[in-house]
Amino acid sequence: PEAAKYDAIPFRLHAAERALKGVPDYLLRSMRAWYGEDDKLFSLRAGRLARSIYPKITAELAASFKRIVEGGTSEDLAFVLETLERFDGAEETRPIYITIIQRLPIGDPLLRDVSVGLNATGVVSGEFGFVEAYKAKRTVISSWLEDPEEKVRQFATHQVAQLDRMIASEQRQAEESLELRKRTY
8 A cells, every 4th residue: 555645744843943033924924824724723733833933022023923913904913813822921922912902993802812812821830820920910901001092991991800800710719729628638
């Protein structure tokens, strides 16, 4: 029997990482094309590529994202949001999220994706890890309440309220879990 013909996807990028790091526009254009081909499986197939190449968002990558956001369609914004989600709400993503908020009409469904990306935490530790992470995010988003752009202020108002609910919920869960452990042991 003849062996199946396929192109193996490399497990690690090695030298490609250095080459792609120097061309963020090309990287994002290529990823955007893949997203257009199959947005449902994008995160499984290519969504993590930008994070693999750029563990932290550099000024060049942020500028590339902003160019897409400023001149893009709603589908382009969805692509950017899905890609940014892999950066776990890092500080470097916030100016890009603000640009997206400014582009979207109030009440646009993509604002939920902005919220999801901003709320992402990555790994936390301890019983109250999420509580502390959400409190830190709330502090940052609270500063947006003074933004000159009405859309940003309105988004921040809703986001702060959501974070308050998340903090209260995580606080209750952590306290209940701690109490249960004390009683069990």
